[in-house]
Structure formats: structure tokens, C-alpha cells
Amino acid sequence: MDIEIAIEKTDNPKPLPSDESFGFGKYFTDHMFITEYSKLLGWHAPRIVPYQNLRLDPGAAVLHYGQAIFEGMKAFRGTDGKIRLFRPEMNWKRMKESAERLCLEFVDLPVFIESLLRLVRTDVHWVPSKAGTALYLRPTLIGSEAFLGVRAAENLMYYVIASPVGGYYGSNAIEPVKIWVERKYSRAAPGGMGAAKAGGNYAASLKAASEAKKRGFAQVLWLDASKKEYVEEVGTMNVFFKIGDTVITPPLGGTILPGITRDSVIQLLRESKTPIEERPISLSEILEAHKTGDLKEVFGTGTAASISPVGAFGVNDELISINGGKVGTLSSELYQTLTDIQYGRRPDPLGWTMEVSL
Ligand SMILES: Cc1ncc(COP(=O)(O)O)c(C=O)c1O
CATH class of the missing domain: 3.20.10.10 (D-amino Acid Aminotransferase, subunit A, domain 2)
Structure with missing residues (x-):
């Protein structure tokens, strides 16, 4: 795919938590994907960067008017060692529809897919292999424009973070x-x-x-x-x-x-x-x-x-x-x-x- 994504690797990789301690959404990997939108530039500067705090104006629309949507999906490491996403185009479709419901712009399917693939590749050693575990991916879209007033933000951030998660059922046998x-x-x-x-x-x-x-x-x-x-x-x-x-x-x-x-x-x-x-x-x-x-x-x-x-x-x-x-x-x-x-x-x-x- 021909999407230029700059990659800045961290100098301080975190220690990997043990499979047993994962829980759900407690740990985040070393990197994140991020790209911004403005009316003038459209979606621009897609990049992988070390996992870090966002720079947000305290007046950002997401903090006041709830202009935030997200997705939840997993990268699975199979017993054959291959890593697979499950129906990622469906997550894009739903996220696009969520964005439309909130009057927000969203990235095209190829950028969405590439944001996931690049992040998983960069943090590949974070994809766990024990039965039932996975790398949970959280694509997120927020209104970053600073203004007070109820209308859709015209500056946005789309980012993806990732978190290793344990089997939902501790023993991996399903429980009611x-x-x-x-x-x-x-x-x-x-x-x-x-x-x-x-x-x-x-x-x-x-x-x-x-x-x-x-x-x-x-x-x-x-x-x-x-x-x-x-x-x-x-x-x-x-x-x-x-x-x-x-x-x-x-x-x-x-x-x-x-x-x-x-x-x-x-x-x-x-x-x-x-x-x-x-x-x-x-x-x-x-x-x-x-x-x-x-x-x-x-x-x-x-x-x-x-x-x-x-x-x-x-x-x-x-x-x-x-x-x-x-x-x-x-x-x-x-x-x-x-x-x-x-x-x-x-x-x-x-x-x-x-x-x-x-
Ligand atoms: C409110 C709600 N309903 C249903 C689902 C199940 O959706 P999916 O099967 O895409 O994970 C989720 C989980 O994302 C949810 O948050």
C-alpha cells in the first residue's frame, strides 16, 4: 500500500508484562499511530510515534461536547505464528458511520487498515501468544479544535493505541x-x-x-x-x-x-x-x-x-x-x-x- 507513514521508534521500550497480569486494557504498547485533520490540509502527517500524551487545548471539543468515537478490535497470534486481524473493514465501516452520526470527518479505508498494520508490525513483540490472549487495538477519533459552542469540530485527531489483553475467561473455558x-x-x-x-x-x-x-x-x-x-x-x-x-x-x-x-x-x-x-x-x-x-x-x-x-x-x-x-x-x-x-x-x-x- 502506498501510504507514507513516518516511523519514530522509542528509545525507551517498556518491559513486557507477563501474560498472567494482562487483564483488560491495563498496559499500553511502546508506540501509537496518529494523524490530524484540518479543513485546509485534510488528513495529514500520518506517523507512528512513541506512546505519549496528546497535546490538547483545554478548550478542545472532545473535552466539552463529547466529540469522541472509537473502535475495538484484536490482533490474534495463531498457533502457526501468524498474526491476523478479524474483519477490520467492518470496523472501518462502523467507525465511518459513527463519525457521520457525529458530523465528523474520517480517514479512508486504506489509511485505517494501514494504521492498524503499521502499529501491529512496530509493536509485534507485544502480540501475545498464549491461548485466549490478543493485542487489543483501539482506533480513536476526537474533536481537537479549541472553541466553545455546539458544532462539529473542524480539527480532528485520529489515533490508534494497543493493549495486550488476557483471555476473557481466566481459565480459557467459557463461563456463564x-x-x-x-x-x-x-x-x-x-x-x-x-x-x-x-x-x-x-x-x-x-x-x-x-x-x-x-x-x-x-x-x-x-x-x-x-x-x-x-x-x-x-x-x-x-x-x-x-x-x-x-x-x-x-x-x-x-x-x-x-x-x-x-x-x-x-x-x-x-x-x-x-x-x-x-x-x-x-x-x-x-x-x-x-x-x-x-x-x-x-x-x-x-x-x-x-x-x-x-x-x-x-x-x-x-x-x-x-x-x-x-x-x-x-x-x-x-x-x-x-x-x-x-x-x-x-x-x-x-x-x-x-x-x-x-
Ligand atoms: C454497546 C456494545 N454493543 C455491542 C458490542 C459488540 O460489538 P463487536 O462484536 O463489534 O465487538 C460492543 C463492543 O464493542 C459494545 O460496546
């Missing part, structure tokens, strides 16, 4: 989580920006998440903002319900994030001829299916955990156990298939992975 059904707070309303990966959506979710945590739940299940009846998504995951032999997931109506894992799971289910429906699903339908014994499995999908089985729902004062709190067959098959493709352990007929040539 307990989810709180949120009936008081809302994450996103129709016509709002719920489909954008904007920082503001996560700020809006903190109160409910912290109250759920105090009650002993890992994340919240959001319901629609108006009736609090239809299911939307779970914390940082999309959600699937297996009722009888059919798998159901809420449709993309603008209030939930169009998850890349969600899209991949839908395609895998279609391939295996498992009935899959994208349609509104109400809490009453789920509770009824639970009562009749038809609610077989529930799982969340997202980059962090890939597939996360739900073992129980907290609805008001009741705890609804799903599949006896155990991991369902479908959840574990999907987890296996998806992670096998990501780590290069099985063929990738749909061309989802992009190898990082070293």
Missing part, C-alpha cells in the same frame, strides 16, 4: 455470566446515537452498570427506552436467545451497536442451517419461554469475550436461571468456531481474517 435486566435507566433512544460507538453512550451506561454490579451482576440487559419491554443489547455485547430450535436476536434499529461478532454469528448460524431471526423480542416472550421450558440458551457476542453465555437474569427480585446456569451446546460451538477462525486453527472460507505480513 449473571445479567441484570435494567428497567429504570436507558442507554439510547430512537433517533439518538445508540448505533454509534461514541464515548457518550458508554458514559450514559455507567450508572446502571454500577448499580447492577452492587447487586452482584456482571452487566445489564438494556430494554427499549420508551416501553421498557423490548430487548436491546447487553453492556458491551449484542444478545441472542435460543427458544426451541430458533435463535432470535434484536434487529439493528439505530439504538444498538451493529456488532461485528453479531454479524459473524448470524452468518455462521445461517451456514449451519440453524433458524435465525432478527426481530424485536420482548421480555414477556422470554419469561414465557422460560416458564414453558423453551428458553434453551442465551448468549452475548462481542470482541472482548467473543461468545459469553448468560447463566441467569435478574428481573426485579427474581433470578431466572438459564440452562441450569451451564454453558449451552450452541454457545460453546460458536465460541469454538469463531476463535478457531481468529487464531487460524481452521480454514476461513468467508475471508474474515487479514494476515499481518511481517
Whole structure:
């Protein structure tokens, strides 16, 4: 690819943390990618530099009016030693749509892809190899223009940072989580920006998440903002319900994030001829299916955990156990298939992975 990217290497590489201590998002690699936008110059000066603080005016739009969007994706080191990205063009598409929702400019696909490839190559020794680990990549776009007033910033920064992350499940065996059904707070309303990966959506979710945590739940299940009846998504995951032999997931109506894992799971289910429906699903339908014994499995999908089985729902004062709190067959098959493709352990007929040539 013919994109000139200057590379300034650090003189002070950090010691590599041990695989066991990774956690999620605690450590950052030695370098970062950055490029700036102005009306006059367009996107300019793309470069890899030592990981460092940003220079931002205290009046920058991101600090006042929440003009920030980001992405979350992983570079996987396979057992064959190759490093792969998973459907990175989908992250670009979503980031472009998020930028449009916030009236911000964004880089073209080739620059986005190259920003990821160059950073991974520069910090290649940070891509861990232990089962379940990965290098998490965080492309970020912020409004850096200094002004007070509500309009889209005309000076922007696009940067990518990277963080080695451990297996979501410590032992690498998937474990079911307990989810709180949120009936008081809302994450996103129709016509709002719920489909954008904007920082503001996560700020809006903190109160409910912290109250759920105090009650002993890992994340919240959001319901629609108006009736609090239809299911939307779970914390940082999309959600699937297996009722009888059919798998159901809420449709993309603008209030939930169009998850890349969600899209991949839908395609895998279609391939295996498992009935899959994208349609509104109400809490009453789920509770009824639970009562009749038809609610077989529930799982969340997202980059962090890939597939996360739900073992129980907290609805008001009741705890609804799903599949006896155990991991369902479908959840574990999907987890296996998806992670096998990501780590290069099985063929990738749909061309989802992009190898990082070293
Ligand atoms: C709110 C929300 N929903 C869903 C997802 C799942 O999206 P993906 O599968 O692209 O990681 C995420 C994670 O990024 C998220 O933050």
C-alpha cells in the first residue's frame, strides 16, 4: 500500500508484562499511530510515534461536547505464528458511520487498515501468544479544535493505541455470566446515537452498570427506552436467545451497536442451517419461554469475550436461571468456531481474517 507513514521508534521500550497480569486494557504498547485533520490540509502527517500524551487545548471539543468515537478490535497470534486481524473493514465501516452520526470527518479505508498494520508490525513483540490472549487495538477519533459552542469540530485527531489483553475467561473455558435486566435507566433512544460507538453512550451506561454490579451482576440487559419491554443489547455485547430450535436476536434499529461478532454469528448460524431471526423480542416472550421450558440458551457476542453465555437474569427480585446456569451446546460451538477462525486453527472460507505480513 502506498501510504507514507513516518516511523519514530522509542528509545525507551517498556518491559513486557507477563501474560498472567494482562487483564483488560491495563498496559499500553511502546508506540501509537496518529494523524490530524484540518479543513485546509485534510488528513495529514500520518506517523507512528512513541506512546505519549496528546497535546490538547483545554478548550478542545472532545473535552466539552463529547466529540469522541472509537473502535475495538484484536490482533490474534495463531498457533502457526501468524498474526491476523478479524474483519477490520467492518470496523472501518462502523467507525465511518459513527463519525457521520457525529458530523465528523474520517480517514479512508486504506489509511485505517494501514494504521492498524503499521502499529501491529512496530509493536509485534507485544502480540501475545498464549491461548485466549490478543493485542487489543483501539482506533480513536476526537474533536481537537479549541472553541466553545455546539458544532462539529473542524480539527480532528485520529489515533490508534494497543493493549495486550488476557483471555476473557481466566481459565480459557467459557463461563456463564449473571445479567441484570435494567428497567429504570436507558442507554439510547430512537433517533439518538445508540448505533454509534461514541464515548457518550458508554458514559450514559455507567450508572446502571454500577448499580447492577452492587447487586452482584456482571452487566445489564438494556430494554427499549420508551416501553421498557423490548430487548436491546447487553453492556458491551449484542444478545441472542435460543427458544426451541430458533435463535432470535434484536434487529439493528439505530439504538444498538451493529456488532461485528453479531454479524459473524448470524452468518455462521445461517451456514449451519440453524433458524435465525432478527426481530424485536420482548421480555414477556422470554419469561414465557422460560416458564414453558423453551428458553434453551442465551448468549452475548462481542470482541472482548467473543461468545459469553448468560447463566441467569435478574428481573426485579427474581433470578431466572438459564440452562441450569451451564454453558449451552450452541454457545460453546460458536465460541469454538469463531476463535478457531481468529487464531487460524481452521480454514476461513468467508475471508474474515487479514494476515499481518511481517
Ligand atoms: C454497546 C456494545 N454493543 C455491542 C458490542 C459488540 O460489538 P463487536 O462484536 O463489534 O465487538 C460492543 C463492543 O464493542 C459494545 O460496546
